[in-house]
Amino acid sequence: MPLPADSNASSHTTRAPVRVIAVASGKGGVGKTSVSVNLAMSLVHAGQRTLLLDTDLGLANVDVMLGLSPQFTLADVFAGRCELRDTLLEGPRGLWVVPAASGKRHMTELLPQQHIGLVHAFCELDLPIDVMVVDNAAGIADSVLTFCQAAQDVIVVVCDEPASVTDAYALIKVLSRERGVNRVQVLANQVANANEGRQLFEKLERVSSRFLDVTLHYLGAIPRDEWLRRAIQRQEAVVEAFPGSPSALAFREIARRARQWQSPQGPRGHVEFFMERLITQSANEPGHHDPLRSAVA
Numbered sequence: 013m014p015l016p017a018d019s020n021a022s023s024h025t026t027r028a029p030v031r032v033i034a035v036a037s038g039k040g041g042v043g044k045t046s047v048s049v050n051l052a053m054s055l056v057h058a059g060q061r062t063l064l065l066d067t068d069l070g071l072a073n074v075d076v077m078l079g080l081s082p083q084f085t086l087a088d089v090f091a092g093r094c095e096l097r098d099t100l101l102e103g104p105r106g107l108w109v110v111p112a113a114s115g116k117r118h119m120t121e122l123l124p125q126q127h128i129g130l131v132h133a134f135c136e137l138d139l140p141i142d143v144m145v146v147d148n149a150a151g152i153a154d155s156v157l158t159f160c161q162a163a164q165d166v167i168v169v170v171c172d173e174p175a176s177v178t179d180a181y182a183l184i185k186v187l188s189r190e191r192g193v194n195r196v197q198v199l200a201n202q203v204a205n206a207n208e209g210r211q212l213f214e215k216l217e218r219v220s221s222r223f224l225d226v227t228l229h230y231l232g233a234i235p236r237d238e239w240l241r242r243a244i245q246r247q248e249a250v251v252e253a254f255p256g257s258p259s260a261l262a263f264r265e266i267a268r269r270a271r272q273w274q275s276p277q278g279p280r281g282h283v284e285f286f287m288e289r290l291i292t293q294s295a296n297e298p299g300h301h302d303p304l305r306s307a308v309a
């Protein structure tokens with residue numbers, strides 16, 4: 013897959029930092045991948061050059077949801093069979109996708125340095141992108157925490173199930189206490205009405221503000237929508253397949269809000285610091301090396 017013409021041509025320019033949005037949920041099956049895919053696609057519709065990164069190294073499915081057939085995945089990169097740029101796929105309307113690998117259990121057991129190496133390798137890809145949406149695995153594994161910590165914004169997806177709310181709280185708790193994340197966006201999915209979404213948020217907010225040093229923002233709600241299921245069956249984003257459906261309209265509104273987020277004033281942690289630094293540097297600088305390879309060596 014050829015990279016865009018200017019992907020290696022920024023040795024003298026300083027680019028605006030790429031906005032990195034991590035999507036996580038705690039509990040599995042709440043709609044995290046649907047949110048990642050449709051948020052990324054809505055950002056593309058809004059003219060943002062977007063990369064969708066699937067980091068669910070155990071149960072990847074971004075590529076399946078978009079009907080893409082990867083030749084290489086992150087599993088091949090870690091096994092030394094290809095470079096990170098070889099995994100890049102072009103999805104609908106120029107959305108860039110980096111697929112993970114499904115069913116490779118050992119991929120879930122990577123070392124923290126390898127997660128960080130991966131983050132750095134992405135920075136050095138130097139793709140001309142404005143936004144990177146990171147679809148995380150369910151749970152609170154190290155990889156999830158690292159990608160959320162490295163992102164400027166974290167979206168936690170919840171739905172109206174007790175386990176979803178308690179697992180979302182558990183995720184927010186470790187992000188806040190162990191990784192210094194102090195700002196989280198909450199997105200309610202599969203809601204029956206707007207009230208339900210707001211109530212879900214308030215439930216989480218009440219307990220978080222009491223016990224944690226973190227600010228939760230209500231990003232909004234995506235309705236339970238049969239059109240979204242149909243889109244999944246067609247292996248398309250609902251915003252592409254059924255742009256007038258209730259969930260597609262909601263995703264467009266979420267993307268509009270996400271585009272208005274202020275850039276953070278300063279680096280939040282060392283991973284973010286490195287990301288911002290590396291993204292604004294050229295990949296062609298003398299002494300350029302492949303941090304992913306060093307990290308996995």
Ligand SMILES: Nc1ncnc2c1ncn2[C@@H]1O[C@H](COP(=O)(O)OP(=O)(O)OP(=O)(O)O)[C@@H](O)[C@H]1O
Pocket residue numbers: 037039040041042043044045046047068071149150201202203234235236237238240241244259
């Ligand atoms: N807004 C919605 N309306 C209707 N159905 C939905 C909605 N969101 C998700 N679903 C249903 O939930 C299923 C799981 O969604 P998805 O794969 O996005 O969840 P996930 O949290 O990424 O799961 P996993 O943790 O297994 O990766 C979808 O196949 C779809 O059928």
